[in-house]
Amino acid sequence: MHPALEVRGVTKSFGSGKKTLQVLGGMEVTVREGEFVSLIGPSGSGKTTLFQLIGGLEKPDSGEIRIGGRAVTGERGHIAYMPQQAALMPWRTITDNIVLALSIAGVPAEEARRQSMEWLPRIGLAGYESSYPHTLSGGMQQRVSFLRALLAPRDLMCLDEPFGALDALTRLQMQQWLLSIWEANRRSVLMVTHSIEEALLLSDRILVISASPATVIREVEVPFARPRSSDLWTDPQFNRWKQELYELLSSNSVLSVEDERSS
Numbered sequence: 348m349h350p351a352l353e354v355r356g357v358t359k360s361f362g363s364g365k366k367t368l369q370v371l372g373g374m375e376v377t378v379r380e381g382e383f384v385s386l387i388g389p390s391g392s393g394k395t396t397l398f399q400l401i402g403g404l405e406k407p408d409s410g411e412i413r414i415g416g417r418a419v420t421g422e423r424g425h426i427a428y429m430p431q432q433a434a435l436m437p438w439r440t441i442t443d444n445i446v447l448a449l450s451i452a453g454v455p456a457e458e459a460r461r462q463s464m465e466w467l468p469r470i471g472l473a474g475y476e477s478s479y480p481h482t483l484s485g486g487m488q489q490r491v492s493f494l495r496a497l498l499a500p501r502d503l504m505c506l507d508e509p510f511g512a513l514d515a516l517t518r519l520q521m522q523q524w525l526l527s528i529w530e531a532n533r534r535s536v537l538m539v540t541h542s543i544e545e546a547l548l549l550s551d552r553i554l555v556i557s558a559s560p561a562t563v564i565r566e567v568e569v570p571f572a573r574p575r576s577s578d579l580w581t582d583p584q585f586n587r588w589k590q591e592l593y594e595l596l597s598s599n600s601v602l603s604v605e606d607e608r609s610s
């Protein structure tokens with residue numbers, strides 16, 4: 348079976364002449380079918396840029412992107428994408444935002460509406476079906492954006508800091524929730540996070556990337572058996588990995604990691 352995603356030798360610069368900034372310096376990323384991979388690395392290193400390339404919103408200077416074995420470099424519409432900033436349309440209700448996105452992805456409108464009604468309460472948004480985005484908090488909008496990606500009928504989900512705007516408790520609940528849906532469905536996921544613990548809890552593999560021009564500097568196979576739960580946090584092995592990743596990131600750059608549940 349082809350991997351869900353292959354990023355091969357992808358480079359990307361912005362600007363020109365003396366102002367050229369090379370953001371990606373030959374990225375190599377593979378997500379196998381049904382695998383959960385996290386990307387962790389300094390702020391400004393090019394993680395969102397990589398996602399925009401995978402989603403076809405930008406074109407690489409060189410290299411190739413394959414999804415499910417097909418070369419799709421520069422093409423849109425192949426992935427379920429949750430951007431770092433929830434890009435909801437302000438003039439549409441929450442339900443219509445989800446329905447429209449799913450319709451574009453080929454889901455019949457009635458089915459999209461049914462799924463939206465079924466799932467909104469599960470992410471704590473019962474009663475907001477007909478609300479407009481500006482009446483929701485940033486974290487609530489992020490959950491809508493997450494749901495939109497989750498329901499999109501695409502094999503590969505790219506999540507750019509999906510829980511970044513949530514308070515600690517909601518974040519914990521959303522992580523547990525994502526863990527349980529993912530373990531039941533095994534979608535292929537590539538997720539950006541600044542939280543080492545989140546990466547260790549959710550992922551099969553973690554890719555640590557350098558400051559720009561970004562390359563993958565370390566790959567970690569996460570050894571914990573599934574199904575997992577937050578009990579992992581008391582496992583000494585979990586804390587050893589956490590420490591090791593923390594040191595790797597700190598030596599790579601300051602300001603790069605959150606350590607929100609420091610023990």
Ligand SMILES: Nc1ncnc2c1ncn2[C@@H]1O[C@H](COP(=O)(O)OP(=O)(O)OP(=O)(O)O)[C@@H](O)[C@H]1O
Nearest residue numbers: 361362370389390391392393394395396397431559
């Ligand atoms: N369209 C653009 N034009 C010019 N420069 C850009 C553009 N998009 C991104 N950059 C630059 O590329 C670099 C990487 O940005 P990017 O958003 O990919 O970082 P990131 O790793 O996602 O950071 P963070 O963790 O803070 O979200 C930054 O220096 C940014 O200014």
Ligand SMILES: [Mg+2]
Nearest residue numbers: 394395396431
């Ligand atoms: Mg980013």
